[in-house]
Amino acid sequence: MKAKTPSSRALSKEDIAIRKRYIGATFVTCVVVALVGGTIHVVQLGANRMTELRNNAGYDLADERKHIRAAGEDLFKNQWHEHDVTHQARYTTEEVTGLLPSKQWLELESQVTIPEGEFEMGTDNIKTDAQNRPAHKVFLPTYQIDKYPVTNAQYAQFVAQTERRVPLSWPDGKFKSEEILHPVVMVTWFDAKAYCGWANKRLPTEAEWEKAARGDDARRWPWGNVIDTLRLNNYYNVGSTTSVFKYDNGVSPYGAYDMAGNVQEWVLDSFEKYADSSAPAVIFVAKVAVASDDPEDKRAKMGRIVNTDKKYKVMRGGSWKGDPFSSSSYHRGYAWPNSTSDFFGFRCASDV
Numbered sequence: 423m424k425a426k427t428p429s430s431r432a433l434s435k436e437d438i439a440i441r442k443r444y445i446g447a448t449f450v451t452c453v454v455v456a457l458v459g460g461t462i463h464v465v466q467l468g469a470n471r472m473t474e475l476r477n478n479a480g481y482d483l484a485d486e487r488k489h490i491r492a493a494g495e496d497l498f499k500n501q502w503h504e505h506d507v508t509h510q511a512r513y514t515t516e517e518v519t520g521l522l523p524s525k526q527w528l529e530l531e532s533q534v535t536i537p538e539g540e541f542e543m544g545t546d547n548i549k550t551d552a553q554n555r556p557a558h559k560v561f562l563p564t565y566q567i568d569k570y571p572v573t574n575a576q577y578a579q580f581v582a583q584t585e586r587r588v589p590l591s592w593p594d595g596k597f598k599s600e601e602i603l604h605p606v607v608m609v610t611w612f613d614a615k616a617y618c619g620w621a622n623k624r625l626p627t628e629a630e631w632e633k634a635a636r637g638d639d640a641r642r643w644p645w646g647n648v649i650d651t652l653r654l655n656n657y658y659n660v661g662s663t664t665s666v667f668k669y670d671n672g673v674s675p676y677g678a679y680d681m682a683g684n685v686q687e688w689v690l691d692s693f694e695k696y697a698d699s700s701a702p703a704v705i706f707v708a709k710v711a712v713a714s715d716d717p718e719d720k721r722a723k724m725g726r727i728v729n730t731d732k733k734y735k736v737m738r739g740g741s742w743k744g745d746p747f748s749s750s751s752y753h754r755g756y757a758w759p760n761s762t763s764d765f766f767g768f769r770c771a772s773d774v
Contacts, residue, residue: 499590512578512581512582512585512588512595512596513578513581513582513595513596514582515579515582515583517582518575518578518579518582519579521575521578521602522575522602527575529569530570530573530575530576530603530666531576531621532568532569532570533566533567533568533569533771533772534566534567534569534634534676534677534678535564535565535566535676535774536562536564536565536566536567536630536633536634536676537564538561538562538563538564539561539562539638540559540560540561540562540638541559541560541562541632541633541636541637541638541640542557542558542559542560542638542640543557543558543559543560543629543632543633543752544556544557544558544696544752545557545642545750545752550747550750550752550753551753551754552699552700552701552702552705553693553695553696553699553701553705553706553754553756554750554752554753554754555696555699555700555701556696556698556699556700557640558696558697558698560629560633562629562630562633563774564774565626565630565771565772565773565774566771566772566773566774567626567630567631567634567676567678567769567770567771567772568623568678568769568770568771569677569678569679570605570666570667570678570679570680570769571605571606571666571679571680571684571685571687571767571768571769572605572606572614572617572767572768572769572770573602573603573604573605573606573666574592574597574601574602574603574604574605574606575602575603576606577589577606577609577617578596578597580616580617580620580621583620584616584620586613586616589606589607589608589609589613590608590762591607591608591764601663603665603666603667604662604663604664604665604666605663605666605680605684605685605767606767607663607685607762607763607764607765607766607767608762608763608764608766609688609762609766609767609768610759610760610761610762610766611688611735611757611759611760611761612759612760613762614688614768615688615690617768617770618768618770618771621770622772623770623771623772624690624770624771624772624773625688625689625690625768625770625771626689626690626769626770626771627689627690627691627771628689628690628691628736628738628754630689630771631681631687631689631738631739631771632738632751632752634674634676634678634681635674635678635681635682635738635739635751636674636675636751636752637674637675637676638675639675641675641751642750642751642752643672643682643749643750643751644672644673644674644675644678644681644682644751645671645672645673649746649749650672651746652671653669653671653672653682654669654672654680654682654683654684654740654749655668655669655680655683655684655742656682656683656740656741656742656744656745656746656749657743657744657745657746658742658743659742660742661742662742663684663685663742663764663765663767664684664742666679666680666684667679669683669684680739681738681739681751682739682740682749682750682751683739683740683741683742683744683749684739684741684742684767685739685741685742685765685766685767685768686737686738686739686740686741686744686748686755686765686766686767687737687738687739687767687768687769688735688736688737688766688767688768689735689736689737689738689768691735691736692733692734692735692736693706693708693733693734693735693736693754693756694706694733704729706733706734707729707730708729708730708732708733708734708758709727709728709729709730710727710728710730711725711726711727711728712725712726712727712728713725714726732758734756734757734758734759735756735757735758735759736754736755736756737754737755737756737757737766738751738753738754738755739751740753740755741765741766742765743765744765
C-alpha cells in the first residue's frame, strides 16, 4: 500500500486552528492597512482642498484677522450706526443723477416679466437642508421682478430723497466709486422693504423669487443642474461683491441676473415650514442670545440661546461668501429682519 505524502495527510485540529488564526490575522491586517490607507487618502484630499481654498481666497490670508467677524458683530455695529446722529453725510439728488448716464439708469431699473403658471418649488434632494424639502407645485399669476439686485447707485437715490441712514458699508457716507454698480449691502429687511415701497414696487415673495431664478423646469441653478463657478460670484472665488452686469452667462431662464451668488437677497416672507415638510419645528423658531444667570457661564462670559415668538425672514440666492449649495435656487436662508451683513442685498418685484 502506498504511503501518504505530507501534503496529502489530513490536517490535525491543531494545524487547522493555527491556519484559522493565520487567516484571521491576515484579514485583520488587510482591514487595518485599508483603513489607514483610506484615512491618509482622506487627509490628503482635505489638505489638497484647503490648499485650493487658500489659493482661491479673495484676499491675502496674512490679513485674515481683518476679515473675521464675531457672531452678531455686524448687527451691533449697525444698531450703533443707525442711532449715530452725527453721521449725516450723503449724496444730493443732483450728485446721484450725475453718477451714471440715463441709459444705464434705465437699464438698472428694468424688470423681467414672469408669465403665469405652475412651477416646482423646493426639492426632494435628501442631501439638502431639511427646510428646503419637499418639492411641491405652486401656481403664480404673471408678475415682474428686477432684472438686477439693487445697486449702490440706486440706493443712493433713495437715501438722497428720503434722508434715510446710509449703509454702514459706505465710509464717510458715500460708497467707493469702483462699487457704483455693485449690489448695495449692509441693509436690513426693513431697509429693503422701505426702498421697494419708495420705488413703487415691493419685495418679491419667496415663491416669486424662486420661480424667477429656476424657471418652470425645476433646474437647480439659473443656468441648469450643474454648478459652474464661471457663472456666479460664490465661495470667495472673487472675495467681494461684483458688478451686477458681470455674470451675463449666469442669467435665469427669464433673463434675471445674479440670482445665484453675489449677494443673498431678502424676500417678503417669514421663515415657515413648507406643507408636508418633515423638517424639525425648532428650525423655524427665531432664537436670541441672552445673558446667563449661571455663575460659571458669567465667569466664562457665555450666554444662552432662548426661543422667541418672533419669526426670521427668508433670504435667497447665496452670496460671494456662501458655498455652492447655498446658491441653489431652492435653498432657503434666513435671518432676523434687523440683521445686516456685507453679503445681504435685495431686489424688488411688482404686480402686472
